[in-house]
Amino acid sequence: MTAKHVVHHIPVCPFSQRLEILLALRGRDDAVEFRVVDITRPRDPELLAKTRGTTALPVLETPDGQILKESLVILRYLDEILDGPTLRRRDPLEHAVESMLVAREGPFTSAGYLFVMNQDRARRDEFADRLLAIYRDIDGFLREHSPDGPFLFKGFGLAEAVFTPMFKRFWFLDYYEDFSLPDGPDYDRVRAWKEACMTHPATHQVTEEEIIKLYYDYALGAGNGALPEGRRVSSFTFSSPWQDRPWPPRDKYAGTATDQALGLLPA
Numbered sequence: 001m002t003a004k005h006v007v008h009h010i011p012v013c014p015f016s017q018r019l020e021i022l023l024a025l026r027g028r029d030d031a032v033e034f035r036v037v038d039i040t041r042p043r044d045p046e047l048l049a050k051t052r053g054t055t056a057l058p059v060l061e062t063p064d065g066q067i068l069k070e071s072l073v074i075l076r077y078l079d080e081i082l083d084g085p086t087l088r089r090r091d092p093l094e095h096a097v098e099s100m101l102v103a104r105e106g107p108f109t110s111a112g113y114l115f116v117m118n119q120d121r122a123r124r125d126e127f128a129d130r131l132l133a134i135y136r137d138i139d140g141f142l143r144e145h146s147p148d149g150p151f152l153f154k155g156f157g158l159a160e161a162v163f164t165p166m167f168k169r170f171w172f173l174d175y176y177e178d179f180s181l182p183d184g185p186d187y188d189r190v191r192a193w194k195e196a197c198m199t200h201p202a203t204h205q206v207t208e209e210e211i212i213k214l215y216y217d218y219a220l221g222a223g224n225g226a227l228p229e230g231r232r233v234s235s236f237t238f239s240s241p242w243q244d245r246p247w248p249p250r251d252k253y254a255g256t257a258t259d260q261a262l263g264l265l266p267a
């Protein structure tokens with residue numbers, strides 16, 4: 001049994017950041033104990049026993065030993081049990097509206113991660129267009145339901161907590177793919193929402209430099225602690241603090257830099 005709720009997580013994981021944002025908004029950082037999982041190593045058998053063999057993170061363990069999986073499930077659970085106003089809208093219609101926006105997060109996240117992991121330079125525009133189409137869809141949704149903004153409703157809520165970690169992870173697209181939202185009316189509303197989300201004081205758990213350095217291997221097509229060909233150390237390693245590493249090369253299509261050049265091993 002645990003004394004309080006425990007979240008087993010990867011520190012830089014966007015799905016964990018959703019929970020951190022909720023706790024920051026409530027002023028309850030002490031309500032949950034975060035236990036770090038090193039994804040560059042085999043999973044702890046004790047944790048695997050608790051999760052019945054699954055490896056996806058985060059995982060929440062309740063004080064009586066119950067296991068909850070899936071970040072949105074965990075987010076909604078903590079939102080309900082913590083003291084204070086909930087992130088989710090209490091009005092049924094408003095909650096339905098925010099749920100329609102939250103439902104767009106899966107395709108949005110998938111499009112961004114497939115884009116950064118693409119290794120075929122000739123397909124870059126294809127992946128960019130796919131992501132831009134989703135941005136336009138979100139822009140239209142926000143114009144319909146919240147034309148004045150900047151948030152979906154009056155303040156930072158459930159939809160914002162769900163999307164903001166992805167907005168911040170997509171710094172890797174700015175860096176490795178030189179991606180940015182085009183100017184123009186098709187993107188103005190979603191751009192305002194994105195900027196309001198990213199600058200909110202409860203969302204500063206990660207930095208752009210941290211994301212760029214740790215997600216370098218994703219830009220080479222190797223996710224979740226996998227190693228690019230010719231490398232011995234993952235960019236997600238804990239043994240080399242990201243603050244001490246040089247910035248990675250921006251041209252991901254040129255192949256990987258060495259472990260030494262990345263500051264992952266001594267030169």
